[in-house]
Amino acid sequence: MKVRGRCPRLLEPMETGDGLLVRIPSRAVHLCAWAHMCRAARAYGNGTLEITRRGSLQIRGITTHSVSALVDELMRAGFEEPVGPIVLTTPWPDGDLASEIDTEAIAAELRADLRRQSWATSLHPKTSILIDAGSSLHFDAITFDLRLRFLKTDRGPMLTITLEGDDAPRPAQMVVSAADTVSVARDLLAFLSLRGSTVRIRDIVEMEGPEVFWSLLGDRVVAATTPPSRTRAQPIGLHRIGEQTYAVGIGIPLGSMSADAFERLIDTATKAQAESLRPWERHTALFSSFDRGAAEAFQAEAGRLGFIVRDDDPYRNITTCVGSPACSRGQMQTRELCQSIRRTSPSLLDGSLTIHVAGCDKACGKPTPTTITLTGMEDGCELTIGAQEDARREHWTALEVPKRLRQISEKIELMRRDHQQACDVLALAIEETRPISHEGK
Numbered sequence: 001m002k003v004r005g006r007c008p009r010l011l012e013p014m015e016t017g018d019g020l021l022v023r024i025p026s027r028a029v030h031l032c033a034w035a036h037m038c039r040a041a042r043a044y045g046n047g048t049l050e051i052t053r054r055g056s057l058q059i060r061g062i063t064t065h066s067v068s069a070l071v072d073e074l075m076r077a078g079f080e081e082p083v084g085p086i087v088l089t090t091p092w093p094d095g096d097l098a099s100e101i102d103t104e105a106i107a108a109e110l111r112a113d114l115r116r117q118s119w120a121t122s123l124h125p126k127t128s129i130l131i132d133a134g135s136s137l138h139f140d141a142i143t144f145d146l147r148l149r150f151l152k153t154d155r156g157p158m159l160t161i162t163l164e165g166d167d168a169p170r171p172a173q174m175v176v177s178a179a180d181t182v183s184v185a186r187d188l189l190a191f192l193s194l195r196g197s198t199v200r201i202r203d204i205v206e207m208e209g210p211e212v213f214w215s216l217l218g219d220r221v222v223a224a225t226t227p228p229s230r231t232r233a234q235p236i237g238l239h240r241i242g243e244q245t246y247a248v249g250i251g252i253p254l255g256s257m258s259a260d261a262f263e264r265l266i267d268t269a270t271k272a273q274a275e276s277l278r279p280w281e282r283h284t285a286l287f288s289s290f291d292r293g294a295a296e297a298f299q300a301e302a303g304r305l306g307f308i309v310r311d312d313d314p315y316r317n318i319t320t321c322v323g324s325p326a327c328s329r330g331q332m333q334t335r336e337l338c339q340s341i342r343r344t345s346p347s348l349l350d351g352s353l354t355i356h357v358a359g360c361d362k363a364c365g366k367p368t369p370t371t372i373t374l375t376g377m378e379d380g381c382e383l384t385i386g387a388q389e390d391a392r393r394e395h396w397t398a399l400e401v402p403k404r405l406r407q408i409s410e411k412i413e414l415m416r417r418d419h420q421q422a423c424d425v426l427a428l429a430i431e432e433t434r435p436i437s438h439e440g441k
């Protein structure tokens with residue numbers, strides 16, 4: 001079995017500090033299959049599971065001896081290895097679009113089409129496509145090479161085409177009919193493949209402009225009014241998906257959990273008559289479907305099991321990577337630091353700030369923007385406030401880190417007045433807690 005240096009898949013695991021890692025893309029699969037996956041993760045891995053920012057599920061700690069057995073178990077349970085680029089969908093179209101579109105059918109047709117194309121496996125391994133149902137549960141916080149989003153137009157339901165990198169605001173956007181979607185996506189990707197396996201759509205858009213893509217598509221695309229931007233998706237909580245049916249979004253604390261804990265959650269959902277589960281963006285999982293009472297009971301039980309059940313939970317404002325020792329590059333035990341921030345520095349988690357704890361300067365999975373970034377270094381930790389260009393930086397030793405964070409949190413509590421949030425007094429609180437001898441960079 002081939003081991004990947006990056007972008008792992010089912011049949012191409014990635015070497016990490018705690019063994020091989022297998023990744024399953026975000027897809028709705030029956031709960032029985034996910035329960036089977038939990039047992040396999042325990043038997044053949046170290047029992048640690050993660051749901052990533054892009055909504056993939058990762059199984060950690062697999063050995064070179066156990067990986068084939070794990071993959072066999074997953075295939076038997078119904079998980080599939082995608083060929084070529086990842087094609088994702090968004091679930092449950094809102095309102096009357098629901099009766100006019102079937103995002104899953106289009107995605108399935110595109111996946112099947114790509115399986116027949118010899119060039120599909122030579123695309124950049126991170127190439128990704130989204131078929132977006134136009135719902136409020138969207139993937140707008142995540143980048144895709146190609147996005148196709150349903151839109152009601154005066155020509156009927158169409159899909160807007162967004163190329164990664166072509167993000168200048170425009171009154172009009174290219175659209176394609178549902179019937180031409182697969183051929184248009186295929187032609188765009190075939191053109192991309194001619195540029196080699198290191199090139200993404202963004203690279204071509206930036207160098208040559210988006211017109212080079214539009215010229216391939218002839219009269220299959222036309223311009224239509226750009227749809228309004230959507231409010232931030234809130235995956236955690238109850239989602240009405242039918243007349244009497246609901247889905248429940250659950251947050252995974254720091255994106256990581258044991259296979260035991262996840263299996264207990266799946267078992268609870270099964271007993272509540274739910275059928276499927278989809279790992280979802282920003283470290284969440286969507287369970288469906290329930291009646292209202294069962295959905296509420298499941299949500300309450302998930303909270304008791306230690307999962308996040310409210311989108312405004314303060315712990316949602318802190319993100320991290322696996323860090324040391326699971327990642328061989330890690331200079332810091334990131335999850336432990338996050339837990340310590342939650343226990344000892346609650347003012348930093350009042351919802352006005354976002355914090356990312358990175359095990360090293362690679363900063364995998366760091367959301368943009370982030371207010372505070374703590375980066376593990378060989379000799380301690382770097383604190384960065386704000387964006388790269390005008391960021392303030394300080395260097396702390398490893399011993400200083402929890403103490404400084406606690407002091408800043410306490411200072412914020414003392415300094416803020418009515419209606420002020422942590423973000424309003426953060427800079428001053430850092431200034432006032434800086435040791436006399438410490439020079440910020």
Ligand code: SF4
Nearest residue numbers: 321327330359360364
């Ligand atoms: S940021 Fe560094 S420590 Fe964290 S997962 Fe990436 S490489 Fe590993």
